Amino acid sequence: MDLVRDVFASALKPRIFRDREKLLPDYVPGFLPHRESEIRRVASILAPALRGEKPSNIFIYGLTGTGKTAVVRYVLSKLEVTAREAGARVKGVYVNARYRDTPYRIIADIGEAVGARIPFTGLSVGEVFGRILKVISDTKTIYVVVLDEIDFLARKRGGDDVLYKLTRINSELRTSRISLIGVTNSADLVESLDPRVKSSLGEVELVFPPYNAEQLKDILEARAREAFQPGVLEEDIIPLCAALAAREHGDARRALDLLRVAGEIAERSGSSKVTRDHVYMAREEIERDRVVDVVRTLPLHSKLVLASILMVTGGGSGYATTGEVYERYRYLTLKLGIETVTLRRVSGILAELDMLGVITGRVVSRGRYGKTRVLELALDPQVLYKTLSEDIALGDIIDEVGREFGKRSSMR
DNA sequence: TGTCCACTGGAAGGGAGGGCTT
DNA sequence: AAGCCCTCCCTTCCAGTGGACA
Numbered sequence: 001m002d003l004v005r006d007v008f009a010s011a012l013k014p015r016i017f018r019d020r021e022k023l024l025p026d027y028v029p030g031f032l033p034h035r036e037s038e039i040r041r042v043a044s045i046l047a048p049a050l051r052g053e054k055p056s057n058i059f060i061y062g063l064t065g066t067g068k069t070a071v072v073r074y075v076l077s078k079l080e081v082t083a084r085e086a087g088a089r090v091k092g093v094y095v096n097a098r099y100r101d102t103p104y105r106i107i108a109d110i111g112e113a114v115g116a117r118i119p120f121t122g123l124s125v126g127e128v129f130g131r132i133l134k135v136i137s138d139t140k141t142i143y144v145v146v147l148d149e150i151d152f153l154a155r156k157r158g159g160d161d162v163l164y165k166l167t168r169i170n171s172e173l174r175t176s177r178i179s180l181i182g183v184t185n186s187a188d189l190v191e192s193l194d195p196r197v198k199s200s201l202g203e204v205e206l207v208f209p210p211y212n213a214e215q216l217k218d219i220l221e222a223r224a225r226e227a228f229q230p231g232v233l234e235e236d237i238i239p240l241c242a243a244l245a246a247r248e249h250g251d252a253r254r255a256l257d258l259l260r261v262a263g264e265i266a267e268r269s270g271s272s273k274v275t276r277d278h279v280y281m282a283r284e285e286i287e288r289d290r291v292v293d294v295v296r297t298l299p300l301h302s303k304l305v306l307a308s309i310l311m312v313t314g315g316g317s318g319y320a321t322t323g324e325v326y327e328r329y330r331y332l333t334l335k336l337g338i339e340t341v342t343l344r345r346v347s348g349i350l351a352e353l354d355m356l357g358v359i360t361g362r363v364v365s366r367g368r369y370g371k372t373r374v375l376e377l378a379l380d381p382q383v384l385y386k387t388l389s390e391d392i393a394l395g396d397i398i399d400e401v402g403r404e405f406g407k408r409s410s411m412r
Numbered sequence: 413t414g415t416c417c418a419c420t421g422g423a424a425g426g427g428a429g430g431g432c433t434t
Numbered sequence: 435a436a437g438c439c440c441t442c443c444c445t446t447c448c449a450g451t452g453g454a455c456a
Contacts, residue, residue: 104439104440104441105441119431119432119440124438124439124440125439125440127432127439299442299443301443301444321418321419322418322419322420323418323419341443341444341445342444342445342446343418343419344420344421344444344445344446344447345443345444345445347419347420347421348420348421348444351420351421363419363420363421363451363452364452365417365418365419365451365452365453365454366417366418366452366453366454367416367417367452367453367454367455368415368416368417368453368454368455368456369417369418369453369454369455370416370417370418370419370451370452370453371417371418371419371420371450371451371452371453372417372418372419372420373419373420
């Protein structure tokens with residue numbers, strides 16, 4: 001009883017954080033260090049909206065965590081506020097194509113944002129377009145639609161088509177206008193886009209350079225001031241987070257995650273300070289959580305493929321090829337008494353797992369012995385094994401995986 | 413020098429599961 | 435309820451392909 005009360009009491013008494021939310025990825029800060037010129041640029045492009053004119057479409061390119069999203073959302077919110085004060089009709093719509101990665105979901109989201117009633121499935125894409133048109137056509141409003149991580153949409157079947165329709169939508173609107181901001185971190189996207197979409201979306205192009213460690217430090221300091229209680233960060237915590245993140249091409253989001261999770265670990269352990277150890281622990285925890293989340297939501301056959309890889313690579317210490325994995329996978333499905341997917345599918349699954357960062361694979365030609373994907377596990381085998389064993393559908397199979405796994409890993 | 417392996421990766425299509433409108 | 439259309443996961447088919455080997 002008292003134990004519980006102690007836990008609650010210490011939760012009430014903030015020791016580390018003042019406002020943890022300030023470190024969450026979707027928080028848009030009021031101050032964005034080292035992005036002044038980008039902010040000014042975006043703002044000046046969008047400014048005509050205040051006079052009721054359609055701003056140019058913008059295409060923004062930059063690696064992850066270079067502040068693209070933050071800058072766009074920041075400018076957009078300022079734009080809406082200014083418009084409201086000035087009596088101009090401007091509305092910002094933000095959609096992230098990574099999490100809503102079918103053409104239908106994207107425009108459904110846009111539709112919902114502008115106030116159309118869109119069911120989550122059941123309608124044709126054309127029908128949703130129609131509904132959007134109906135709602136906004138006569139509103140005398142400038143809509144600024146941000147398509148974040150647009151590459152996820154463009155890569156999908158039919159994605160090009162939706163983009164094309166979006167760039168053309170203005171000709172069907174009466175008194176309102178839509179301007180588009182495409183955001184991406186993939187350089188090859190530009191090549192693969194429909195040329196008509198490309199020229200329309202790229203009326204103005206902007207490139208966001210990565211932050212260096214120095215700049216990351218400034219960003220972290222600004223946020224830390226809002227997020228933490230004064231004095232809880234040990235001296236070199238911020239430089240450390242900045243340095244670790246700078247190593248990964250200056251990803252600010254990663255740096256902020258590191259700082260936040262380090263703080264959480266400190267708080268959980270009842271420490272009154274955030275130390276270097278907390279940061280290193282945070283780095284591991286972030287990686288572990290990411291993997292666990294990804295693996296847990298994988299479909300059954302992907303999990304079986306992962307289990308096969310675990311076995312073939314001998315507990316994650318060696319390499320495997322597609323053929324070897326497929327053979328083991330077939331054996332596992334046989335034991336489970338379920339249907340086996342084709343080699344083509346497994347090849348596809350392996351490519352997906354590679355993209356998710358669960359495995360790393362290279363397509364290698366071994367001459368006479370054909371061309372295959374040579375892959376290895378890109379995560380802690382223990383964590384993978386534990387996560388896989390949570391799935392009851394894998395049944396007894398997991399024991400066998402475990403035996404193999406235990407045998408090999410204890411040999412090392 | 414050409415062959416040929418063991419796949420890769422693109423494309424199209426299907427069918428299960430499910431929600432929409434009428 | 436019928437008739438559409440959606441997504442997701444999968445299949446079938448097939449045209450490449452890098453380089454060790456004969």
